Amino acid sequence: MKPSLSNSVSCLACAVAILAGSGCATTANNPKDPFEGFNRAMFAVNEGLDVIVKPVAQGYDAAAPLPVKVVIGNFFGNIWDAWTAVNNLLQGKAGQAVSDVGRVLINSTAGIGGAFDVASEVGLTKHSEDFGQTLGKWGIGDGPYFYWPIIGPRTTRDSFGWLADTYFDPVWRIDNIAWRNSLVATRYIDRRASLLPSDKVVEEAAFDKYDYIRDAYLQHRRSEIFDGALPHELSDDDSLR
Amino acid sequence: MKSLLSLLFGLLLVLGSASAQELAPDAMVRQVTEDVLTVVRQDKDIQSGNTRKAIDLVESKVLPYFNFQRMTALAVGVDWKKATPEQKKRLSEEFKTLLVRTYSNALTSYKNQTVVYKPSKVAAGDAEAVVKTEIVQPGNRPVQLDYSLEKLGDSWKVYDVIVAGVSLVTNYRDTFKQEVSNNGIDGLITMLSNRNKQLESGRK
Numbered sequence: 001m002k003p004s005l006s007n008s009v010s011c012l013a014c015a016v017a018i019l020a021g022s023g024c025a026t027t028a029n030n031p032k033d034p035f036e037g038f039n040r041a042m043f044a045v046n047e048g049l050d051v052i053v054k055p056v057a058q059g060y061d062a063a064a065p066l067p068v069k070v071v072i073g074n075f076f077g078n079i080w081d082a083w084t085a086v087n088n089l090l091q092g093k094a095g096q097a098v099s100d101v102g103r104v105l106i107n108s109t110a111g112i113g114g115a116f117d118v119a120s121e122v123g124l125t126k127h128s129e130d131f132g133q134t135l136g137k138w139g140i141g142d143g144p145y146f147y148w149p150i151i152g153p154r155t156t157r158d159s160f161g162w163l164a165d166t167y168f169d170p171v172w173r174i175d176n177i178a179w180r181n182s183l184v185a186t187r188y189i190d191r192r193a194s195l196l197p198s199d200k201v202v203e204e205a206a207f208d209k210y211d212y213i214r215d216a217y218l219q220h221r222r223s224e225i226f227d228g229a230l231p232h233e234l235s236d237d238d239s240l241r
Numbered sequence: 242m243k244s245l246l247s248l249l250f251g252l253l254l255v256l257g258s259a260s261a262q263e264l265a266p267d268a269m270v271r272q273v274t275e276d277v278l279t280v281v282r283q284d285k286d287i288q289s290g291n292t293r294k295a296i297d298l299v300e301s302k303v304l305p306y307f308n309f310q311r312m313t314a315l316a317v318g319v320d321w322k323k324a325t326p327e328q329k330k331r332l333s334e335e336f337k338t339l340l341v342r343t344y345s346n347a348l349t350s351y352k353n354q355t356v357v358y359k360p361s362k363v364a365a366g367d368a369e370a371v372v373k374t375e376i377v378q379p380g381n382r383p384v385q386l387d388y389s390l391e392k393l394g395d396s397w398k399v400y401d402v403i404v405a406g407v408s409l410v411t412n413y414r415d416t417f418k419q420e421v422s423n424n425g426i427d428g429l430i431t432m433l434s435n436r437n438k439q440l441e442s443g444r445k
Contacts, residue, residue, distance in 0.1 A: 030415065066353070066379070073380025117380075128382055194381050197350030200290075204440055205343040205409070207416050207432065215415055216407045223406020228385055 032145055033214060039147035043210050046149060054199075057192035069190070071115045076187050078107045078114025079170055080128065086168075087129035091137045099124050128224075132161025136225035145214060153217040266370040266390045266397045267361040269306065274356055274374070277302050281351050288351065295345035303344065308391065308398035309337040315401060316413045317429070320421040328426045335433035342440060343409060344402075354378045356386075368392045 030036060061069070085100035103119035103126065111118040120126055135157050136142075143156025154162055166172055171187065174180040206212030264272065280298055281287050287295045313333040314321045324332060359373040369391050376384040389401035402409045420429045 029419075070380035077380075077382070126382060197352075198347075201343060201346045201350070204346055205339070207413075207436060211416055212412065215412050219407045219412060220405055223403075228406060 032142075032218065034144050035146065039145065039214075040210055042147045042149050043213075046147070046152065049150065053189070053192055054196075057189050057196060060189050061193040061196055069193070072186065072190050073194070074107070074111070074117045075114045076171075076190065077117065077126070078104060078111070081107070081126065082170075083165065083168060084127050084129045087131060087134045088127065090134045091129065096127055100127060130158075130161055131164035132158035132221070133225050135161055136221075142218070142221075145218065147210075147214070153213060155218070155221065158221065263395045264397070266363055266388075267358060267372045269397055270372040270374065270388055270390075270399075271358050273303060273306055277348070278351070278356070281348055287349055290349045292342065292345055292349060295348045296341055299341050299345045299348065304337075304341070306397075306399055307337075308393065308400045309333045309340070311391065311398070311400040312336065312340065312410050315408075316410045317417050317421070318414050320418065320426065323421075324426045328430065331430050332426070332433070335430060335437055338437045339433060339440075340409065342437075352378070357383075370397065 033039065064072075081100050082104045085097045085104065088094075088097040088100055103124045104114075106119040106122070106124070107114050107117060110116075117126070132154070140157050142158075145153070145155055146159055147153050148159070151162060171180065171183050174183065202209065202212060202216075277298060280302070281295075284294065284298075287298065310329065310333045313329070313336045316336060317324070317332065321329070354376045357375040357377055359375065361370060361372045363370045369389070372388045372390065374386045374388075376386055378384070384405050385403075386405075387403040388399045389403070390397045390399050392398075401411070417429055420432050424431070
């Protein structure tokens with residue numbers, strides 16, 4: 001079954017409406033996070049799931065030799081590059097879009113189906129754009145923050161962005177269900193494995209892991225939308241010295 | 242011709258000594274990073290997660306180039322002005338301990354990444370600079386790692402570290418603000434010091 005965009009959108013819109021209706025039931029003391037009660041519950045769900053996912057990722061990380069992990073990372077990275085090209089085009093960054101198309105062409109051929117990132121070696125920089133960033137560039141604000149099960153943190157805008165990313169994701173569109181599921185699972189585990197090194201850093205740096213991840217996610221997305229060229233927020237804050 | 246040469250030579254000497262005194266911010270970041278990574282690459286203990294050794298390394302090689310008072314002020318935000326000099330000192334001490342640990346934990350996860358230093362534009366009279374670097378890891382997206390620096394006297398000091406757009410300093414701002422509004426500056430000092438003690442005792 002292919003995901004239906006309209007179904008998912010109405011499902012999400014419905015969830016947002018229910019949450020908005022029950023807003024009074026939440027402990028809203030952070031304006032960025034009006035649904036903190038719901039979000040913390042979902043965060044707990046994910047932390048629970050991670051009890052299973054993390055050991056799998058650790059096993060993969062330990063068992064797969066580095067070249068294998070690199071090939072797997074490159075393979076999914078190549079698919080993502082194509083979507084990045086589309087989003088760069090939608091954001092009016094034609095130069096980057098052309099470079100991204102070049103990357104996909106080079107890596108799919110000379111890089112043997114995306115297994116090797118030849119394009120980076122010839123100087124085509126890797127970018128990463130998703131539909132949430134495109135919506136942000138178009139001027140759509142963050143909206144309330146959400147923490148979804150499995151998916152993780154997203155602003156309201158990025159939740160819709162994620163739906164578009166998933167809808168157009170070639171991996172989700174593979175007809176052979178067994179293939180599709182194993183690729184989706186491999187990618188999920190590969191991503192989780194790539195986050196393993198930061199686990200202890202976040203665990204020890206955070207007073208409250210939920211807060212720390214939320215604030216970091218919001219900073220990270222703001223920087224991504226501005227492609228890292230965010231005017232440095234506080235460097236002019238002389239009064240604080 | 243001879244005088245031109247000696248003039249050039251004299252100029253080189255002047256420029257050379259100037260750069261020895263005050264390393265440009267990008268050169269400084271590069272030197273400190275490479276110094277630290279040279280040690281980490283050879284130290285199996287740090288690579289296998291020995292935080293104590295990483296902390297020792299950070300304390301000796303990185304600490305002198307950081308301005309923790311400014312970092313703490315940034316993290317605390319507007320409430321910083323309410324703190325007495327004594328409170329500022331204690332806050333900075335505790336926050337420094339936490340940040341050093343964070344930095345050290347990040348070092349223990351070093352595998353085989355390489356660091357690319359991007360050219361930074363710093364004019365002669367500048368008092369502020371941002372040095373951008375990129376951590377390149379095969380098979381993964383590169384991670385941007387930026388440092389904000391300010392000039393204090395003759396030398397540059399780092400006052401913010403930004404990983405993938407996330408400031409390790411201002412990420413605490415909401416948390417700190419809330420603690421100050423609940424329990425005052427002393428409450429925040431206690432919160433930081435309790436956290437540091439807890440992490441210290443949990444250490445392997």
